[in-house]
Amino acid sequence: MPDKPQAATLRQIFVSFTKVGAVLFGGGYAMLPLLEREVVNKRGWCRLEEMTDYYAMSQLVPGVVAINTAMLIGHHLRGFLGTVAATLGVVFAPFFAILAYAVAFDQMAGSKLLNDAMSGLRPAVAGLMLGVAYTLFCRSRKTRLGLVVSVLAAALVLGFGVSAVRVILAGVAAGVLWYAATTLRKKPDLRAPARGDARPPAPDLNREP
Amino acid sequence: MNIFLKLAYVFFKIGILTVGGGLAMIPIIQYEMVSRGWLDTQQFLDILGIAQMTPGPMSVNTATFVGYRVVGSAYPHSVWIAVAGAVVGTLAVCAPSLLCINLFGAFWRRNRNHLCMVRVFDILRPLVTGLVITAAALLVLECLWGGESKAVLQRLPDLPAAALVAGAFFLTAFTKVSPVYVLLGGAGVGALFGLL
Numbered sequence: 449m450p451d452k453p454q455a456a457t458l459r460q461i462f463v464s465f466t467k468v469g470a471v472l473f474g475g476g477y478a479m480l481p482l483l484e485r486e487v488v489n490k491r492g493w494c495r496l497e498e499m500t501d502y503y504a505m506s507q508l509v510p511g512v513v514a515i516n517t518a519m520l521i522g523h524h525l526r527g528f529l530g531t532v533a534a535t536l537g538v539v540f541a542p543f544f545a546i547l548a549y550a551v552a553f554d555q556m557a558g559s560k561l562l563n564d565a566m567s568g569l570r571p572a573v574a575g576l577m578l579g580v581a582y583t584l585f586c587r588s589r590k591t592r593l594g595l596v597v598s599v600l601a602a603a604l605v606l607g608f609g610v611s612a613v614r615v616i617l618a619g620v621a622a623g624v625l626w627y628a629a630t631t632l633r634k635k636p637d638l639r640a641p642a643r644g645d646a647r648p649p650a651p652d653l654n655r656e657p
Numbered sequence: 658m659n660i661f662l663k664l665a666y667v668f669f670k671i672g673i674l675t676v677g678g679g680l681a682m683i684p685i686i687q688y689e690m691v692s693r694g695w696l697d698t699q700q701f702l703d704i705l706g707i708a709q710m711t712p713g714p715m716s717v718n719t720a721t722f723v724g725y726r727v728v729g730s731a732y733p734h735s736v737w738i739a740v741a742g743a744v745v746g747t748l749a750v751c752a753p754s755l756l757c758i759n760l761f762g763a764f765w766r767r768n769r770n771h772l773c774m775v776r777v778f779d780i781l782r783p784l785v786t787g788l789v790i791t792a793a794a795l796l797v798l799e800c801l802w803g804g805e806s807k808a809v810l811q812r813l814p815d816l817p818a819a820a821l822v823a824g825a826f827f828l829t830a831f832t833k834v835s836p837v838y839v840l841l842g843g844a845g846v847g848a849l850f851g852l853l
Contacts, residue, residue, distance in 0.1 A: 472712045473837055508778060509765055510673045511754030514714040519758045528759050535751050542713020543747055546721040547740065549707055554729075561848055568847015569706040570699065571821035572840050574800045576709070577683070577793040578822065579829025584786040594783035601787025602794075605684060612684040612788050616674055619784040623777030631772065 456493055456525045458533040464491060465518050465537025472514060472538070479503070479514050483521070493525055514538060660731045661745050667693070668720045668749035675716065675753075676781055682716050683792040690719075695727050698799045705796075706840050720746035797822055821846060 468482045480503060487493050494502075499521070506516030515535055522534030556562050588594035601619070604610040667689050675682045683705070690696040696704065708718035721743045728742025757765075768774060798804055800822060801814035821843055828834045 470712055472714070473709075473835075505765065505769060508676070508769065508774065509754065509757050509761075511675055511757060512672065512714045512716050512750065513675075515717070515751050515754045516758065519754050520762065523758055523762055531755060531758055535755065539713065539717055539747055539751065542711060542718055543721050543743070545711040545713070546707070546718045547725060547743055549711065550722050550725040550729075550739075550743070551736070560851060564851025565844040565848040566703055566706075567818075568821060568850070569840060569844040570702040571800045571818040572825045572843020573702050573706040573709070574793070574796040575822040575825025575827075575843075576829050576836055576839055577705075577789070577796050578826045581786070581790045581793040582826070582830045584789055588783040588786040591783075593779065594786070597780055597783035598786040598790065601784045602790040603787075605788065605791040606794060611688060612791070613670075613674055613688075615784065615788065616676070616685075616781070619780045620777055623780040624773060626780070627773040627776040630776075 456491070456530075458526060458529055460491070461522055461525060461530055461533040462537040462540075465522075465534045466540045468518070469538040470541035472542070479517060483517070487521060494521065498524070660728055661742065664724055664727060664742060664745050665749040668724075668746050669752055671716065671720075672750040673753035673757075676778075676785070684788045684795075686716065686719055687792065687795065690723060695723055698795075698804055702796060702799065706844070709836050709840050716750055717747060720750040817850065 464486050468479065468486055471482060472479055480500070483499055483503075484496060488496050488499055502520040502524070503513075503517050506513050506520055509516050509520075515538060518534040518538045519531040522530035522532070524530070526533070585598060588598045597619070601615050604615055605612055671682060671686055671689060674685055687698070687701055690701055691698060704719055704722050705715065707722070708715040711718060724746025725739050725743040728745075729736075729739030732738040798806060798809070800818050802808040802812075825839050825843060828839050829836065
């Protein structure tokens with residue numbers, strides 16, 4: 449029973465994710481409590497642990513985190529059409545909000561009040577980004593690898609003008625090489641625990657009635 | 658190339674290169690937009706701020722806005738063609754997720770804890786930190802010294818802007834104030850000083 453989601457129509461999926469998208473401020477992390485309320489508590493489409501799993505997974509799939517999370521839940525409910533309904537739902541309200549801003553922007557381009565507000569907004573955005581960078585750096589520098597990689601990435605882009613795209617691709621390549629190097633050296637013991645996580649741990653098996 | 662195709666290509670690329678959150682994308686979006694002349698750095702800062710204050714993921718918001726502007730300036734006579742540009746940009750940035758999850762969703766779920774995947778993300782997480790540091794440094798440079806890196810050693814920064822940067826940094830790094838209020842505060846201070 450727990451694996452079988454309650455019947456969800458495409459329309460319900462769209463409506464639910466429209467609600468989530470309309471109040472989704474401040475990026476991916478802000479999405480979790482909203483999803484918990486709408487998808488878990490109200491609709492009962494999946495359990496909380498399933499939802500946090502999807503959230504974690506959406507960080508590993510290429511693409512925007514909020515969109516990925518919505519799509520994974522949509523996929524879980526209704527397959528391909530579910531992903532489409534969930535995505536359209538999430539982007540629905542933001543799309544019109546930005547469109548309104550874009551249209552108003554052209555009309556009010558000369559407005560002094562808007563220009564003054566924007567001249568205060570820009571440094572606030574820069575300071576905000578600096579704060580986020582600081583918080584992330586405090587987390588990354590805890591390990592030597594994290595410290596080296598983050599400083600190296602910043603130095604490559606800032607100092608040598610390497611494009612961020614190349615830096616990301618090089619990072620993926622480095623991860624694959626690292627994996628290849630460690631597994632080639634000690635084959636037997638590394639592969640088992642890596643794959644084993646999908647299976648339930650041993651003590652749980654014994655508790656089966 | 659047709660402007661719609663170009664728009665779709667650029668935002669598809671941005672979407673597929675995003676791993677682990679929109680912040681990592683900021684330097685990529687900035688590079689793609691500025692080098693193509695679609696936005697200048699000032700406009701990019703504006704759209705970042707607006708994206709944080711309106712609902713929705715930052716990258717999707719940027720795609721909507723840029724789609725509207727770029728197509729709108731190519732076809733100035735019709736708002737509806739510009740709206741179509743916004744639709745194309747928005748869908749293009751979502752398309753990589755649609756492909757990846759429908760084609761590889763099951764594979765991804767099965768191999769989430771595979772050591773190879775773990776290693777790649779062990780590298781990517783700090784790498785993203787480095788990219789965010791870069792983006793922040795470039796934005797601060799733009800705000801305080803007009804984007805000229807040589808000027809940093811030669812003259813003092815724009816002081817009111819420096820105070821705002823410092824305030825926003827402090828609130829974000831050391832308190833739990835929501836970014837929405839930080840940005841609204843910045844815009845409010847700007848409007849207030851304009852009135853005085």
